[in-house]
Amino acid sequence: MARLSIVGYVNINDLSSSSVMHVGDNISTVLQTRVFALQREVPFYYGNEGSFAAHPLFQRPFPIPQPPEPFTMCVDNFGSFIRVKGIRILGISSSSVLQIGSNRITSAETRIKNIRQFVTDKPGPKEKTTFVKLGKADGSGNIQNFFESPHVPLAPTRHDETQNDPPLV
Numbered sequence: 215m216a217r218l219s220i221v222g223y224v225n226i227n228d229l230s231s232s233s234v235m236h237v238g239d240n241i242s243t244v245l246q247t248r249v250f251a252l253q254r255e256v257p258f259y260y261g262n263e264g265s266f267a268a269h270p271l272f273q274r275p276f277p278i279p280q281p282p283e284p285f286t287m288c289v290d291n292f293g294s295f296i297r298v299k300g301i302r303i304l305g306i307s308s309s310s311v312l313q314i315g316s317n318r319i320t321s322a323e324t325r326i327k328n329i330r331q332f333v334t335d336k337p338g339p340k341e342k343t344t345f346v347k348l349g350k351a352d353g354s355g356n357i358q359n360f361f362e363s364p365h366v367p368l369a370p371t372r373h374d375e376t377q378n379d380p381p382l383v
Contacts, residue, residue, distance in 0.1 A: 220295055233311065256333055309324040
């Protein structure tokens with residue numbers, strides 16, 4: 215028996231990165247996102263970075279779940295349609311799918327590798343290197359907390375001074 219999907223409205227704020235919003239029936243949906251991000255404190259790149267083959271994360275086979283044992287399933291679909299008042303979504307990203315309708319096979323894969331490299335000694339002449347240090351060191355390497363510093367009392371405002379206000383009636 216065919217079933218109808220009835221949706222009053224769909225509101226999606228963002229749809230990105232190998233994602234799909236599909237209305238209607240479908241046989242197969244295959245989604246894939248592979249990201250290799252390299253960020254360095256000093257933006258110097260050799261040009262040969264970014265090979266998926268160099269990282270085993272991207273070489274592993276895609277795991278396909280298998281049912282642990284054979285099973286039987288009995289489904290009673292009451293009525294010939296599914297009705298939804300509305301769908302509100304902030305974002306669909308990284309190999310995700312929103313489908314209104316039927317689908318047989320869905321395959322989605324996202325593999326993300328982020329590398330951030332920081333250095334202590336920056337290249338270049340030492341006399342031209344600028345370091346910014348905020349706060350005052352307390353001798354142990356920690357920066358003195360702003361809230362531990364003595365507070366300077368504020369000058370009294372006119373309302374803070376003693377006044378002979380008339381009584382409120």
